[in-house]
Amino acid sequence: MDRNPDVMGAPVDYTNDVHVISMIDNFISINNAIDCDLFGQVNAESAGIKHISGTGGQLDFAMGAYLSKGGKSFICMSPRPSPARTARSRAASFPR
Numbered sequence: 001m002d003r004n005p006d007v008m009g010a011p012v013d014y015t016n017d018v019h020v021i022s023m024i025d026n027f028i029s030i031n032n033a034i035d036c037d038l039f040g041q042v043n044a045e046s047a048g049i050k051h052i053s054g055t056g057g058q059l060d061f062a063m064g065a066y067l068s069k070g071g072k073s074f075i076c077m078s079p080r081p082s083p084a085r086t087a088r089s090r091a092a093s094f095p096r
Contacts, residue, residue, distance in 0.1 A: 016057035021064025022071070029065035031058045033077040037092045042075055 001007045014020060021027060033042045034052060044058050045051065065073035 012057075016060040018060050018064045018067065021061060022067035024064075025069045025071070027065045027068035027071040029061040029071070029073040031062060031073070031075050033075050035077065035092055036075070 021029075031044065033044050034047050036042045042058075045053055045055065062073040062075070065071040
């Protein structure tokens with residue numbers, strides 16, 4: 001990376017800028033979800049009171065892909081928790 005003109009370091013207010021992302025044609029955004037409800041609200045940060053990840057650019061990248069010419073955004077999640085945990089669906093009728 002050192003002195004490589006093909007590699008660019010940039011601050012988060014640039015890399016996660018929806019307008020900058022949307023200028024990339026056919027941009028694909030793939031994000032993870034812990035669970036979601038029937039209204040399409042996605043939880044990507046915590047499971048109950050257990051904090052899983054910090055706030056990040058999930059919405060920025062999803063919106064950037066939506067606004068990108070030919071872009072697509074995917075929110076992916078496994079169908080249920082690992083077998084060691086309770087086997088309940090990750091889709092809920094209301095936010096958990």
